[in-house]
Amino acid sequence: MKWTQATMREVAEEERAGLDLGPYDTFDPYALCVEHGIPVYSIGDLPGASREAVDHFTRIRTGNWSAAIIPAGTARIIVENPAHHPHRRRANIAHELGHLLLEHPFAEVHLSDSHAGSFAANHEKQATFMAGELLIPQTAAKRAAFADWTNEQVSARYGVSTQFAQMQMSGPRVYARRSRARQDSRR
Numbered sequence: 001m002k003w004t005q006a007t008m009r010e011v012a013e014e015e016r017a018g019l020d021l022g023p024y025d026t027f028d029p030y031a032l033c034v035e036h037g038i039p040v041y042s043i044g045d046l047p048g049a050s051r052e053a054v055d056h057f058t059r060i061r062t063g064n065w066s067a068a069i070i071p072a073g074t075a076r077i078i079v080e081n082p083a084h085h086p087h088r089r090r091a092n093i094a095h096e097l098g099h100l101l102l103e104h105p106f107a108e109v110h111l112s113d114s115h116a117g118s119f120a121a122n123h124e125k126q127a128t129f130m131a132g133e134l135l136i137p138q139t140a141a142k143r144a145a146f147a148d149w150t151n152e153q154v155s156a157r158y159g160v161s162t163q164f165a166q167m168q169m170s171g172p173r174v175y176a177r178r179s180r181a182r183q184d185s186r187r
């Protein structure tokens with residue numbers, strides 16, 4: 001399947017609708033995991049994870065490692081690093097769900113330092129795009145842009161970091177600026 005931004009947006013919209021969410025509602029990635037039957041484990045609770053591995057991820061590598069979706073037979077599980085801020089964890093889970101929803105094939109999967117090692121680079125971009133659309137759909141981002149919401153306001157409303165808000169708002173803000181400029185020139 002060759003994904004375009006339009007088809008990825010459709011998938012995100014359907015998934016949100018499946019949770020009874022309208023375009024402006026706050027998305028709970030953990031609820032979507034439940035919907036898809038994907039258990040989410042903290043790295044410390046992962047059955048079979050060695051003490052060493054847990055220490056590695058939660059202490060030594062806290063800054064690097066965020067989450068991974070892992071095949072378990074035909075099923076999938078998500079393992080996350082609970083040391084991160086809830087806003088970041090929500091984005092991490094949404095990103096992993098992006099891989100699932102777009103049916104990205106796994107490369108050799110292990111809990112490597114680099115999550116990117118598990119998926120192709122273009123798939124990484126797509127999963128991040130999906131996280132954006134799941135957490136702040138374009139319709140919501142545009143409305144926030146026209147209302148001149150700051151990144152802090154978007155962050156508080158949608159439960160994302162201000163960096164994530166900035167990422168998702170940059171396009172819609174340009175759109176809102178241009179749209180206003182066009183309107184002004186008509187006056």
Ligand SMILES: [Zn+2]
Pocket residue numbers: 095096099115116119123124127
């Ligand atoms: Zn990824």
